[in-house]
Amino acid sequence: xxxxxxxxxxxxxxxxxxxxxxxxxxxxxxxxxxxxxxxxxxxxxxxxxxxxxxxxxxxxxxxxxxxxxxxxxxxxxxxxxxxxxxxxxxxxxxxxxxxxxxxxxxxxxxxxxxxxxxxxxxxxxxxxxxxxxxxxxxxxxxxxxxxxxxxxxxxxxxxxxxxxxxxxxxxxxxxxxxxxxxxxxxxxxxxxxxxxxxxxxxxxxxxxxxxxxxxxxxxxxxxxxxxxxxxxxxxxxxxxxxxxxxxxxxxxxxxxxxxxxxxxxxxxxxxxxxxxxxxxxxxxxxxxxxxxxxxxxxxxxxxxxxxxxxxxxxxxxxxxxxxxxxxxxxxxxxxxxxxxxxxxxxxxxxxxxxxxxxxxxxxxxxxxxxxxxxxxxxxxxxxxxxxxxxxxxxxxxxxxxxxxxxxxxxxxxxxxxxxxxxxxxxxxxxxxxxxxxxxxxxxxxxxxxxxxxxxxxxxxxxxxxxxxxxxxxxxxxxxxxxxxxxxxxxxxxxxxxxxxxxxxxxxxxxxxxxxxxxxxxxxxxxxxxxxxxxxxxxxxxxxxxxxxxxxxxxxxxxxxxxxxxxxx
Numbered sequence: 001x002x003x004x005x006x007x008x009x010x011x012x013x014x015x016x017x018x019x020x021x022x023x024x025x026x027x028x029x030x031x032x033x034x035x036x037x038x039x040x041x042x043x044x045x046x047x048x049x050x051x052x053x054x055x056x057x058x059x060x061x062x063x064x065x066x067x068x069x070x071x072x073x074x075x076x077x078x079x080x081x082x083x084x085x086x087x088x089x090x091x092x093x094x095x096x097x098x099x100x101x102x103x104x105x106x107x108x109x110x111x112x113x114x115x116x117x118x119x120x121x122x123x124x125x126x127x128x129x130x131x132x133x134x135x136x137x138x139x140x141x142x143x144x145x146x147x148x149x150x151x152x153x154x155x156x157x158x159x160x161x162x163x164x165x166x167x168x169x170x171x172x173x174x175x176x177x178x179x180x181x182x183x184x185x186x187x188x189x190x191x192x193x194x195x196x197x198x199x200x201x202x203x204x205x206x207x208x209x210x211x212x213x214x215x216x217x218x219x220x221x222x223x224x225x226x227x228x229x230x231x232x233x234x235x236x237x238x239x240x241x242x243x244x245x246x247x248x249x250x251x252x253x254x255x256x257x258x259x260x261x262x263x264x265x266x267x268x269x270x271x272x273x274x275x276x277x278x279x280x281x282x283x284x285x286x287x288x289x290x291x292x293x294x295x296x297x298x299x300x301x302x303x304x305x306x307x308x309x310x311x312x313x314x315x316x317x318x319x320x321x322x323x324x325x326x327x328x329x330x331x332x333x334x335x336x337x338x339x340x341x342x343x344x345x346x347x348x349x350x351x352x353x354x355x356x357x358x359x360x361x362x363x364x365x366x367x368x369x370x371x372x373x374x375x376x377x378x379x380x381x382x383x384x385x386x387x388x389x390x391x392x393x394x395x396x397x398x399x400x401x402x403x404x405x406x407x408x409x410x411x412x413x414x415x416x417x418x419x420x421x422x423x424x425x426x427x428x429x430x431x432x433x434x435x436x437x438x439x440x441x442x443x444x445x446x447x448x449x450x451x452x453x454x455x456x457x458x459x460x461x462x463x464x465x466x467x468x469x470x471x472x473x474x475x476x477x478x479x480x481x482x483x484x485x486x487x488x489x490x491x492x493x494x495x496x497x498x499x500x501x502x503x504x505x506x507x508x509x510x511x512x513x514x515x516x517x518x519x520x521x522x523x524x525x526x527x528x529x530x531x532x533x534x535x536x537x538x539x540x541x542x543x544x545x546x547x548x549x550x551x552x553x554x555x556x557x558x559x560x561x562x563x564x565x566x567x568x
Contacts, residue, residue: 005302006207009033012241013047013048013051013055013059014062015057016043016047016057016443017047017048017060017062017063017066018062018063018066019043019046020040020041020043020044020046020047020063020066020067021040021044021064021065021066021067021070021099022065022066022067022070022181023036023039023043024036024037024063024067024071025042025066025067025068025070025071026070027040027174028071028169028173028174028454028458028461029232029454029457029458029460029461030453030454030457031237032174032177032457034174034175034178034427036174037171037174037175037197037201037206038197038200038201038204039201040063040067040149040201041102041152041171041197041198041201041202042201042202042203042204042205043201043205043544044060044099044102044103044200045065045103045106045107045148045203045205047059047063047427047491048060048103049126049129049133049205050126050128050129050130052382053104053107053108055105055346056098056103056107057101057103057214058100058106059098059103060099060100060103060104061096061099061100063096063099063103063494064095064096064097064098064099064100064532065092065093065096066434067096067099068091068092068095068096069088069089069092071162071169071454071458072088072091072092072095072168073088073453073454074093074450074451074454074455074458075087075088075091075453075553076088076128076451076454077136077449077450077451077453078264078449078450079263079265079449080369081089084127084420087121091166093158093164096161098155098156098158101155101341102148102151102152102155104146104153104329105542105546106148106202107511107543108111108535108549109147109151109542109546109549112197116233121298125518127212130208130209130212131209131212131213132165133209133213134206134209134210134212134213134214135213136222138224140330141206141209141224142203142224142227144202144206144498145199145202145203145205145206145228147537147541147542147545148193148199148201148202149195149196149198149199150195150537150538150541150542151538151542152171152194152195152197152198152457153191153195153534153536153538153539154192154538154539154541154542154543155533156170156171156191156194156535157191157536159541160426160427160428160520162371163372164370164372165426166372166460167425167426167427168422168425168458169458170191170194170462171194171197171464172185172189172190172191172192172193172195172197172278172464172465173190173193173195173458173461173464173465174197174462175193175197176232176462176464176465176490179233179239179243179489179490180235180236180239180240180243181193181196181232181236181239182239182465182468182490183235183238183239183243183489184196184235184238184239184463185465185467185468185469185470185490185523185527186242186468186471186526186527187238187525187526187527187534188470188533188534189427189465189469189527189531189532189534189535190216190427190462190465190533191427191532191534191535191538192235192534193465195270195534195538196228196231196232196235197228199228199231199425200225200228200229200232201495203224203227203228204224204225204298205502206224207221207222207224207225207302208221210224213361215472224288235527241370242489243489246283246488246511249514250514250516251411251412251514251515252512252513252514252515253293253294253414253439253512253513253515254290254292254293254294254509254510254511254512255290255292255294255296255475255485255510255511255512255513256287256288256290256292256294256295256296256508256509256510257296257313257475257476257477257483257485257496257505257508257509257510257511258280258284258287258295258296258297258298258301258477258508259298259477259478259479259480259481259483259496259505259506259507259508259531260276260279260280260283260284260301260478260479260506261430261449261479261480261504261505261507262300262301262448262479263448264278264446264448264449267303267446270288270303272293273303273304274303275317276303277302277303277304277312278466279506280297280301280302281315282498282509283506283507284297284319285507286508287508288323288325289469290508290510291323292325292510293326293407293409293414294326294328294407294414295319295320295323295325295326295327295328296326296327296328296329296442296443296444296475296477297327297328297329297330297444297477298330298445298446298477298478298479298483299330299350299352299420299421299444299445299446299479300446300448300479301329301330301331301479302331303331304331305331305332305333305334306329306331306333306353307331307353307361308334308363312331316329317355317359317360318356318359318412320355320356320357320358320359321357321359324357325357326353326354326355326356326357326407326409327353327354327355328350328351328352328353328354328405328416328418328422328442328444329352329355330350330352330420330444330446331351331352331353332349332350332351333348333349333351333353333364333366334347334348334349335347335349338522343350345487347398347536348397349366349367349396349397349399350370350394350396350420350421351364351365351366351367351399352364352365352367352369352418352420353445354405354407356407356475362405362406362407363403363405363406364400364403365397365399365402365403365405365418365420366400366424367396367398367399367420367421368396368398368399368400368401368402368423368429369422369423369426369429370396370398371373371422372394379401381514385568400431402417402433403418404416404417404435404438405417405418405442414439414440414515415435415438415439416435416438416439416440416441416442417433417435417438417441417442418433418441418442418443418444419433419441419442419443420443420444420445420446421444421446421467422445422459423443424441424443424445424459424462424463424466424476425459425462425463425472427465427466427469427532428531428532430466430470431469431470431527431528431531432471432539434470434472436524437516438470438472438527439472439513439515440472440473440474440475440513441466441472441473441475441514442468442474442475442477442517443463443474443475443476443477444477445459445476445477445478445479446478446479446482447459447478447479447480447481447482448479450478453549455481456478456480456481457482459482459494460476460481460482460484462477464486464490464492465490467486467487467489467490468488468489468490469525469527469528470524470525470527470528471488471524471525471528472488472514473487473488473514474486474514475511475513480501480504480505481503481504482495483495483496483503483509484496485511485515493511494509494511495509496508498507549560
């Protein structure tokens with residue numbers, strides 16, 4: 001193995017790639033400096049500008065690895081010996097392939113009339129490469145930056161679906177606090193925000209290259225950002241229009257959210273089941289002093305299966321009957337396996353239940369998107385040793401479809417769709433769960449796995465986009481973390497905090513959730529109507545450009561080097 005001296009390392013492009021990765025990680029909660037996301041992608045390309053294809057891939061990988069190791073560091077809080085470090089490194093190493101592929105593709109698939117320089121070496125030659133980029137025509141640089149944004153979105157579409165999908169920290173979610181900007185998600189989904197951020201970031205790189213290429217022209221950089229800047233302005237205009245033309249709220253329903261704040265180690269300790277369940281019931285009875293219509297418990301709140309444990313069933317249904325409330329609760333469930341080989345073969349589900357005021361189970365929804373290595377073990381049938389490296393012994397079976405929860409009382413009727421755990425991170429799943437007459441979305445989650453880390457804040461940032469995409473409020477009931485509700489524009493309107501001001505403690509709060517009025521057209525958002533049309537368009541553009549590049553190799557401008565490695 002060739003030794004690289006510290007001096008050589010710091011004179012290389014890798015520190016710039018690391019900086020790009022750290023800036024990208026810092027754009028997401030907890031630090032959450034949204035502006036860094038507008039810089040990081042362009043900085044990744046700047047690090048690889050003028051380098052061969054293999055090195056550009058490695059530079060992108062280093063940037064991606066730095067990003068994910070920092071932004072997913074909450075995995076180290078999982079209270080399982082050994083697994084957190086292994087899972088943290090393995091998942092980060094896998095996800096880092098996406099920025100690596102993006103950087104590589106950005107320099108490899110421009111058209112035959114436009115070739116970004118990729119063969120220079122040394123710090124001086126980076127300037128030469130930047131000048132060659134500036135020497136390309138304005139229209140070709142704009143087309144390149146547009147294509148780079150499309151490729152980024154195509155890769156996000158890929159990771160959202162691969163192996164069940166892991167759509168965590170999609171670039172657009174870093175902008176969740178910029179409420180006018182994110183309203184474009186009602187048309188394009190979160191991918192439209194990702195596209196805008198990357199397009200502007202790469203255009204800024206083009207602006208920097210133009211300044212280096214034509215230092216005598218003070219305003220030469222403005223033409224590089226004029227189109228993406230106009231697009232951002234138009235998106236803000238659309239967002240402000242949407243925010244100011246919201247129908248007046250009609251009737252409301254009172255929803256009480258209970259946050260039991262159960263440590264994950266206690267959830268795994270069956271000896272503590274009885275005590276923690278009693279505390280949950282007592283907390284819920286205290287919450288009933290606030291007259292409410294719907295009482296919600298989070299994922300993992302009930303220690304035993306509600307359908308099969310008589311004591312649990314009676315306690316829950318008695319609470320509903322005695323207070324005359326509807327309840328939405330999280331509980332594991334099981335059924336005899338279809339086509340079972342053994343008589344006792346059982347499918348287990350991570351489920352939510354709707355309990356009526358009459359004390360009956362009115363509906364059940366089973367989680368469809370399971371957490372890899374947390375709720376199921378991939379490839380375990382062929383590689384059984386994998387289960388030794390996971391925090392679970394068995395696994396859940398995914399549900400087959402969404403199930404609406406319909407509730408009503410004197411003068412009101414509500415229809416909700418339930419998402420469990422990190423299902424609120426999946427754009428397509430949120431869309432599939434919401435029907436045209438759905439009043440609001442409900443997310444039941446258990447963030448006790450991650451203590452007081454960034455996970456729950458990053459998840460909430462992603463959840464805000466499900467509200468915008470579908471034009472519906474979203475109610476989040478967490479075991480610990482951020483129990484809150486968001487309006488149809490993705491704004492957190494209210495959240496739980498204990499008497500010390502902490503969002504991690506045990507307690508409850510009641511919210512007034514607006515319902516759709518009878519005069520409202522219930523017109524679905526464009527995204528809800530047509531889905532990931534924008535994302536798939538970016539996939540088509542990326543694939544078509546890649547195919548054209550392979551069928552007709554580029555013959556564009558390149559820097560030729562001598563045997564000594566210096567420009568001729």
